[in-house]
Amino acid sequence: MEEQIDLVGKAFTDHYYHLFDNDRPALSSLYRPSSMLTFEGQKILGVEDITAKLTSLPFDQCQHVISTTDSQPSTFAGGIVVFVSGSLQLPGEEHHLRFSQMFHLVPIVEGNFFVQNDIFRLNYG
């Protein structure tokens, strides 16, 4: 039986990757000025720079296919850490790229979260 925290983590990642694959600029709604992204080792701070980075990635279309989602409560104030693995399909590319990503979600109001921490890595080999 799935616990509450798993449902929240899954609902968040479903929403996140849906936005990423269909309306990347709308990802800005999930970050704040204090948010941090490390994307393949590059560190980016704040919703504006993070959105600029994600919308400037060198592909127009993509599809995330999620294999695993693990969630745990993080500490005070209802934070959640979410660990995702899956693959990223780019149009025209024969092979999927495998990736892992972790999010630290912090609640704004009941049931709504923003991404305080985001770390993304491709899994090579």
Next chain:
Amino acid sequence: MDPDAVAKAFVDHYYSTFDANRAGLGNLYQEGSMLTFEGQKIQGSQSIVAKLASLPFQQCKHNITTVDCQPSGAGGVLVFVSGTLQLAGEQHALKFSQMFHLMPTPQGSFYVLNDIFRLNYA
């Protein structure tokens, strides 16, 4: 507190302890610590160490490829690791990713509050 320095020191210590003496990992976890190991959820230092000590191999060697870290707020540090796990007698190393959420202790060190481990299959 420099998150990069904390992360590097922690990762070095964690995996060298894991590879040399898994039971020694106990003092890195507390009662409220959580481990999700390949989807299985375990809580508390005792149960976590019992799980890690009972993994079906005697010897292993972690080789770390990437370490990323960020401050999580309130002095915490998030650490995201990828690498390979070589088991004695196995021809192919297993690829894995792992995340840790480290929290400061009153004594000035860190313990693992959250730990999530996943093998990366091809």
